[in-house]
Amino acid sequence: MDEExxxxxxxxxxxxxxPMIAYHKLLLWSERPTQSMQSGGLTGEQRAELVERLEEARIEVQELLWEQPVQSRRLGLVGRVDLVAVTPRETLVVVEAKLSVSRRSLYSRAQHxxxxxxxxxxxxxxxxxxxxxxxxxxxxxxxxxIEVRITPRHRRLVEEAARELWRILETGITPWTxxxxxxxxxxxxxxxxxxxxA
Ligand code: SF4
Structure with missing residues (x-):
């Protein structure tokens, strides 16, 4: 893995x-902008609404980290989370904004x-x-x-994807799709x- x-x-x-979209983006690096990428994060009004929702859900917050840069050097992944709330117990509440999503759609057909x-x-x-x-x-x-339960299976999916993405990048092998x-x-x-x- 490239350290840098x-x-x-x-x-x-x-x-x-x-997987072929990931392949194209990795090797051609021709990122096509999506709506969420173009939106540039939450507006001030959306942030205020989100804070209200957190209060209603009785989530105790010590610090709000908006647009928090995050990375896993272990997996070679980097990103930016819309909001990470640090609780008084020194635990994290990770919040990702999506334009339109429901609990049902998340669990029925949104493994990605x-x-x-x-x-x-x-x-x-x-x-x-x-x-x-x-x-x-x-x-x-x-x-x-919407609360999402991140299970060990979801964590394994991330590890597997990271392994495959690095393999595609390093070998140029086309993933079967x-x-x-x-x-x-x-x-x-x-x-x-x-x-x-084909
Ligand atoms: S397999 Fe279909 S969805 Fe995937 S990259 Fe090719 S055209 Fe796009």
Whole structure:
């Protein structure tokens, strides 16, 4: 692993959405902006709403770390968490904002988002040297907090993705991917994707 270079945590999400997208982004490095990337974090109003929701959920907070840079040198991953709340017990509450998401959608078909949240949680724990107590998604459209249980399986998913991402970067090996019409139709890599051309 390159000591000086860490891979963005968003690639963990891409990897579980479609490994070939992660491959394209790693090797062509032609990052296509997404809505969440363009939004540039939470607005002042959204931050105030989020703090209200934390109070309503009776989450005790000692310090709020907005846009907290986090990294896991162990896994070679780096990112920025929308909010890390430090509790009086010296534990962390990791909060990631998503535009529109529900508890049902998270658990029924959003393994890629759960893996991304687990990656942020691991990196926050490593960076701030405190254990996490909770991981929350803040659904900005509905101004609602959703608690996500990060299990050992989610943590293993992150480790596996990090291993594979580094392997792709270092060897250039194309990951095996089965094209799926619903995903491929709107994919911006469709024109250059070897899975589609095969
Ligand atoms: S075209 Fe399909 S298989 Fe290729 S990168 Fe996009 S989603 Fe993945």
């Amino acid at each position: 270079r860490l891979l963005p945590i968003t690639l963990v999400k891409e990897y579980y959405w479609c 988002i759960l893996a991304q949240l687990a990656a942020y949680t691991i990196a926050a724990e490593e960076t701030l040297a405190m254990p996490s107590e909770k991981t929350l998604v803040y659904a900005t459209e509905a101004a609602r907090l 089965r094209p799926r019409r619903s995903r491929c139709r709107a994919c911006s890599y469709r024109g250059v994707c070897p899975s589609i051309q």
